[in-house]
Amino acid sequence: MTKSLSDLCDIHIESLIPWYVTNQLCEDELVKVQHHIDDCADCAKIVEEERKIAIFIQEREANKIPSDWKIFQQQLLNFDLEHPNPMTVQSDSEIKKSPHNIIRFPILRKTKIFISKPKTLGFIITAQAAALFAIILTPDTNVFNNIANEDDQIYNTLSSDQTEPNQNINIVMQFDPSLTIEELNTLLNNNKIKIISGPTSTNAYRVKVPNDITLETLRSHENILIAEPISAE
């Protein structure tokens, strides 16, 4: 019969056996355990038992997690749209307290472009978005044609998407970053894509497309990397 551990063996040594078996102990502990099992047949037997159990545990496996990166990526993009500066994320309760979850552009705060006397919050966003594009794209392009007009600025408040069935579809889109401005413009015009806001830190744009264009059509376009409908939360 085996002796009770507490009678003869240092409980501290015995409790290290699992990590002795998995070769995780530091030199100091390793020597102590090794020294003990050289003299203690009970603990040597425990080591063998634990080795066996470890192998059986390692032979277990789980089904692969049924998860879809494309769908998940959309959630990441949505998060960044709602929290343009993730390092200073508001708590959920703070977000709920504010009447509108306005998209803010952290890049803009660093720029020295000022907009004179905006009348409405919606206008601030329009002007800021325009300023943003002016910084990123060269000023003599007609990319501004693709920015939705001020009437569409309802889309800038994430909490108030009141899209009616016949209105255009709100989408998050990423384009091939190697596109020239002309190519981007052509792409936007040909597909009647209107940029609402962006880019975010992940280079995503919030856009509108006519509802007779399907997501599949957009996704099949080689220069559109991502086209995901914005989920109504």
Place this chain on the structure above:
Amino acid sequence: MSDRAVSPNSAYAEQSEAAFIKRLVDRDMQAFECLYEDYRKKLSYFIANMVNKPQLVEEVFNDTMMVVWQKIGDFAGASKLSTWIFAIAYRKAIRARSKIDEPISNDTYIHSIEDNDTEDTLEKSRLRQILNKAMETLSYEHRAVINLTYYEGLHYRDIAAIMECPIDTVKTRMFHARRQLKKSLGGNIADWL
């Protein structure tokens, strides 16, 4: 020995962990996709041992990765990235468990890898079944500590960080988990030796 949690074969192993974390902080979507696919494998067993409904496993995994995306800027590198991610998954799994009414059973989700090329397959298969049943009798904390030690091959220090408990608690849990496992296995453990 198992090195799943700190696999040197990870898609991003060529670069230093610090450089990889910097890419995540900089919102490099390709880097995050790498991480996502990598941890989809790494976390599958650990999460499935905590919550056994496929949709819950997926939910816990996605919640975990969302927190990684949200908080990577706060990750100070006090631990390994893998330890930090496992700790998030552990918390998310505990929270998910608290929402389930029925007891959790692992029969459908966890299984053993069978090898068919040895003569003792039947006997081994019987022993595996007994062990899998014995694992189910453990509390989720005891099961977690067994899995983190033997399946993930982690040091007790990392396990303490993941389970947010003192090192001595990890050792005590492991001690009791092993004792209970052997009790459930009964005389069968002698057959293995």
